[in-house]
Amino acid sequence: MHIEETVSKPPAGNGPWSKLMAMRVGPLPLPLYLSLAAIEVAAAIAHRLPNDLIGGLAVMMLSGFLLGELGKRIPVLKHIGGSAILCLFVPSALLGCKLFDPDMLKALATTMKTANLQYLYIACLVVGSILGMSHKVLVQGFLRMFIPLLVGTLGAVAAGMLVGLLFGYTPRHTFFYIIIPILGGGIGEGILPLSIGYSEMTRIPQAQIVATLIPAALIGNVVAILLAGLLNFYGKKHPRFSGNGMLVKTG
Numbered sequence: 001m002h003i004e005e006t007v008s009k010p011p012a013g014n015g016p017w018s019k020l021m022a023m024r025v026g027p028l029p030l031p032l033y034l035s036l037a038a039i040e041v042a043a044a045i046a047h048r049l050p051n052d053l054i055g056g057l058a059v060m061m062l063s064g065f066l067l068g069e070l071g072k073r074i075p076v077l078k079h080i081g082g083s084a085i086l087c088l089f090v091p092s093a094l095l096g097c098k099l100f101d102p103d104m105l106k107a108l109a110t111t112m113k114t115a116n117l118q119y120l121y122i123a124c125l126v127v128g129s130i131l132g133m134s135h136k137v138l139v140q141g142f143l144r145m146f147i148p149l150l151v152g153t154l155g156a157v158a159a160g161m162l163v164g165l166l167f168g169y170t171p172r173h174t175f176f177y178i179i180i181p182i183l184g185g186g187i188g189e190g191i192l193p194l195s196i197g198y199s200e201m202t203r204i205p206q207a208q209i210v211a212t213l214i215p216a217a218l219i220g221n222v223v224a225i226l227l228a229g230l231l232n233f234y235g236k237k238h239p240r241f242s243g244n245g246m247l248v249k250t251g
Helices: 016-022 030-045 053-073 082-096 102-114 117-132 135-166 171-183 187-202 206-237
Strands: none
Touching: 016 030, 030 053, 030 102, 053 082, 053 102, 053 117, 082 206, 102 117, 135 171, 171 187, 171 206, 187 206
């Protein structure tokens, strides 16, 4: 009797390299991310990091991928917008402690200030959000959302004015330097345009106005992220209270 011996081959994808490739930092496999990060750090140490859009994007993307991945994995923090919180505060902490590499910082400044990448990003974000919405939501849904949005905005302004007065701020300072920056929607699309306008009207240097506006905007952003994360967590636990991404019912 002829007996054929079959040698069982290990299933593809179970080797160490395959497991490493399955691990990801953001959209990149771990080996590729480590290779790119090593090249970036080596270029910065050797003062060869391009001081242009390419160098700035490399720093932002690799740092953002890492912080975003950490934010999604840290217990508790991952349920309340940890990725956004880390991306907001870790770079600021590194800069404040003077731990940010000067060449990386120059590349970032060139990308954001000289190349004005933030304005392109804001334009793409706004236009993409509008074009990505359903036509029914834009036409029918806006009419349904207008009154709640108006009431919510007026309520936020009233609450902010009350808290500002309780802490001894004048109504003018509370409204223009605390409430408006928070309602403005962030730093790039809120603080910077506001600071330009305020500087032209008051003749105060823009840098001084930015330093006044940023604390309110950052704290407002963090509170909004935390509350949104808690609402998202609650919606997952109680699906009947969640719209699953649907802003309004248009049917």
